[in-house]
Amino acid sequence: xxxxxxxxxxxxxxxxxxxxxxxxxxxxxxxxxxxxxxxxxxxxxxxxxxxxxxxxxxxxxxxxxxxxxxxxxxxxxxxxxxxxxxxxxxxxxxxxxxxxxxxxxxxxxxxxxxxxxxxxxxxxxxxxxxxxxxxxxxxxxxxxxxxxxxxxxxxxxxxxxxxxxxxxxxxxxxxxxxxxxxxxxxxxxxxxxxxxxxxxxxxxxxxxxxxxxxxxxxxxxxxxxxxxxxxxxxxxxxxxxxxxxxxxxxxxxxxxxxxxxxxxxxxxxxxxxxxxxxxxxxxxxxxxxxxxxxxxxxxxxxxxxxxxxxxxxxxxxxxxxxxxxxxxxxxxxxxxxxxxxxxxxxxxxxxxxxxxxxxxxxxxxxxxxxx
Amino acid sequence: xxxxxxxxxxxxxxxxxxxxxxxxxxxxxxxxxxxxxxxxxxxxxxxxxxxxxxxxxxxxxxxxxxxxxxxxxxxxxxxxxxxxxxxxxxxxxxxxxxxxxxxxxxxxxxxxxxxxxxxxxxxxxxxxxxxxxxxxxxxxxxxxxxxxxxxxxxxxxxxxxxxxxxxxxxxxxxxxxxxxxxxxxxxxxxxxxxxxxxxxxxxxxxxxxxxxxxxxxxxxxxxxxxxxxxxxxxxxxxxxxxxxxxxxxxxxxxxxxxxxxxxxxxxxx
Numbered sequence: 143x144x145x146x147x148x149x150x151x152x153x154x155x156x157x158x159x160x161x162x163x164x165x166x167x168x169x170x171x172x173x174x175x176x177x178x179x180x181x182x183x184x185x186x187x188x189x190x191x192x193x194x195x196x197x198x199x200x201x202x203x204x205x206x207x208x209x210x211x212x213x214x215x216x217x218x219x220x221x222x223x224x225x226x227x228x229x230x231x232x233x234x235x236x237x238x239x240x241x242x243x244x245x246x247x248x249x250x251x252x253x254x255x256x257x258x259x260x261x262x263x264x265x266x267x268x269x270x271x272x273x274x275x276x277x278x279x280x281x282x283x284x285x286x287x288x289x290x291x292x293x294x295x296x297x298x299x300x301x302x303x304x305x306x307x308x309x310x311x312x313x314x315x316x317x318x319x320x321x322x323x324x325x326x327x328x329x330x331x332x333x334x335x336x337x338x339x340x341x342x343x344x345x346x347x348x349x350x351x352x353x354x355x356x357x358x359x360x361x362x363x364x365x366x367x368x369x370x371x372x373x374x375x376x377x378x379x380x381x382x383x384x385x386x387x388x389x390x391x392x393x394x395x396x397x398x399x400x401x402x403x404x405x406x407x408x409x410x411x412x413x414x415x416x417x418x419x420x421x422x423x424x425x426x427x428x429x430x431x432x433x434x435x436x437x438x439x440x441x442x443x444x445x446x447x448x449x450x451x452x453x454x455x456x457x458x459x460x461x462x463x464x465x466x467x468x469x470x471x472x473x474x475x476x477x478x479x480x481x482x483x484x485x486x487x488x489x490x491x492x493x494x495x496x497x498x499x500x501x502x503x504x505x506x507x508x509x510x511x512x513x
Numbered sequence: 514x515x516x517x518x519x520x521x522x523x524x525x526x527x528x529x530x531x532x533x534x535x536x537x538x539x540x541x542x543x544x545x546x547x548x549x550x551x552x553x554x555x556x557x558x559x560x561x562x563x564x565x566x567x568x569x570x571x572x573x574x575x576x577x578x579x580x581x582x583x584x585x586x587x588x589x590x591x592x593x594x595x596x597x598x599x600x601x602x603x604x605x606x607x608x609x610x611x612x613x614x615x616x617x618x619x620x621x622x623x624x625x626x627x628x629x630x631x632x633x634x635x636x637x638x639x640x641x642x643x644x645x646x647x648x649x650x651x652x653x654x655x656x657x658x659x660x661x662x663x664x665x666x667x668x669x670x671x672x673x674x675x676x677x678x679x680x681x682x683x684x685x686x687x688x689x690x691x692x693x694x695x696x697x698x699x700x701x702x703x704x705x706x707x708x709x710x711x712x713x714x715x716x717x718x719x720x721x722x723x724x725x726x727x728x729x730x731x732x733x734x735x736x737x738x739x740x741x742x743x744x745x746x747x748x749x750x751x752x753x754x755x756x757x758x759x760x761x762x763x764x765x766x767x768x769x770x771x772x773x774x775x776x777x778x779x780x781x782x
Contacts, residue, residue, distance in 0.1 A: 256614075259613050261613070388632060391627065391630070391632075394616070394620070394624060395624055395627055397612070397613050397614045397616075398612065398624070400576075401571070401576050401607065402605075402607045404574070404575070404576050404596065405574045405576065405600065405604075405605040405607060406600055406624060406625065406627050406628065406676075406680070407596045407597040407598075407599065407600030407601070407627055407628035408596060408627070409596045447614070451615065451616070451617070451620075452614035452615060452616055453616065453620055
């Protein structure tokens with residue numbers, strides 16, 4: 143409840159001023175467009191720069207010519223096939239995967255925070271990521287990983303089932319007394335998440351995987367991924383993103399609380415159900431290829447909200463872009479920090495980057511978080 | 514019943530409540546309430562705490578379904594109206610709720626246009642006009658670019674009022690909408706409501722605590738007590754010390770204000 147904050151009424155008796163003429167009809171403020179534009183530009187630049195980074199040295203001129211060759215094959219006819227393979231099929235694929243996975247996680251985080259009115263909600267804290275990872279590991283153990291049906295791989299479907307199952311469980315645990323409390327929900331998320339992590343470890347051990355694979359699965363990794371993985375995520379990201387975009391106006395209204403949203407004409411039950419499913423779908427697709435990457439979905443929406451405000455039609459595109467950028471940078475650090483081509487799980491990097499930022503939010507923006 | 518001038522045409526019913534039982538699972542708060550509000554009326558709904566005022570608002574706005582009985586808004590049962598359709602017929606000036614995200618006041622008022630907008634439609638000039646007008650009427654223009662979270666309770670309430678006006682509905686339902694305001698603002702809001710009621714024929718149903726404020730502006734009063742309709746009628750016939758003493762269980766004196774046709778109530782210690 144917001145009551146009892148002891149605000150002193152400071153009402154202007156007769157401050158009838160004309161409407162500020164700058165705003166009314168142009169709906170999307172230039173600030174949001176500026177934000178989208180600069181993010182997009184940074185992403186393009188970062189994508190190019192990170193494509194040149196790796197244990198196998200490639201000058202940026204070569205990278206540039208190889209990228210051009212995607213448009214006209216003649217541009218890089220003289221470049222060795224190994225180099226071409228490394229740049230296009232290893233690095234650029236990985237860059238694209240980082241962007242899609244990051245966009246998916248951040249988008250899902252923004253939706254969870256908006257729908258559940260909970261500033262701490264994200265795919266990781268709600269246990270959705272772990273649920274998806276559990277579903278995916280179970281599918282792999284049972285040998286369903288290679289099954290395709292109508293061109294759809296079974297792996298993201300299993301991850302989706304796990305994600306929805308975990309979300310449902312967390313929802314049940316979090317609303318024990320009929321109401322959903324922000325902190326109870328996150329506690330429930332941690333319980334479910336820890337429990338399922340243990341099961342993932344057990345399943346992986348049964349599968350005779352090494353401990354390091356388990357760590358990479360639980361802490362997230364994009365190593366050894368190819369274009370096929372990118373193609374696996376993109377349909378789900380587009381489908382989920384479309385549903386989320388459809389309901390972006392409703393997301394704004396939901397932040398008024400259920401009763402007021404409903405009185406303004408929102409079909410709250412239906413909208414919330416669809417948004418939660420869409421966010422879980424997007425999360426599941428990301429987790430199915432990358433494992434569990436934390437903090438992206440939590441931090442990115444807050445960061446964007448602080449800079450361009452809470453309106454979801456401006457927020458969501460920026461959230462997807464920044465999420466992608468954050469995972470791209472983190473993944474590049476993850477594969478280049480250690481000498482000799484050794485990799486750190488990317489989830490470790492996002493946590494190291496995201497943790498301090500969240501501490502800052504807790505310390506200085508308590509009022510914004512409304513905890 | 515009270516037809517002073519017989520051949521006058523009776524305005525159509527706007528809200529029809531019939532034998533409504535409603536509340537939480539296993540416990541009815543409203544225990545069989547019936548009344549009809551006609552177009553152009555200005556009705557106050559009053560009663561002590563726990564009488565069922567809030568439940569009545571939730572039932573009328575379709576948030577809580579009635580367990581028994583029926584509620585019709587402009588001739589259609591509320592449970593058969595689409596959500597947006599209902600919000601185009603009746604706007605609710607809600608009690609100050611929790612606001613999680615720092616929207617600007619203008620964004621909040623724009624939300625009132627939601628029931629008029631299609632899924633992919635951007636705000637039209639029509640929407641902007643409605644928003645401007647609503648903010649002008651409620652004297653909230655100067656808050657347009659300020660954050661809703663930075664306003665005081667009374668200021669926030671006026672923005673919520675503007676949002677309801679932006680819905681441009683023939684019926685306005687107020688849920689303790691002026692409780693957080695000082696006397697000056699309360700009067701100002703009710704003067705606005707009075708003007709809209711008289712000049713634009715908007716039906717106003719104000720659920721409120723303040724008997725004296727209701728006595729100044731409402732032309733009809735409903736009193737709820739323990740889930741029943743304890744009294745219903747024109748202010749003159751309802752505002753009597755006998756009736757109020759029964760409802761509020763406290764000694765009451767009703768005084769006429771000299772020079773007007775208004776009455777005020779004094780609760781005695």
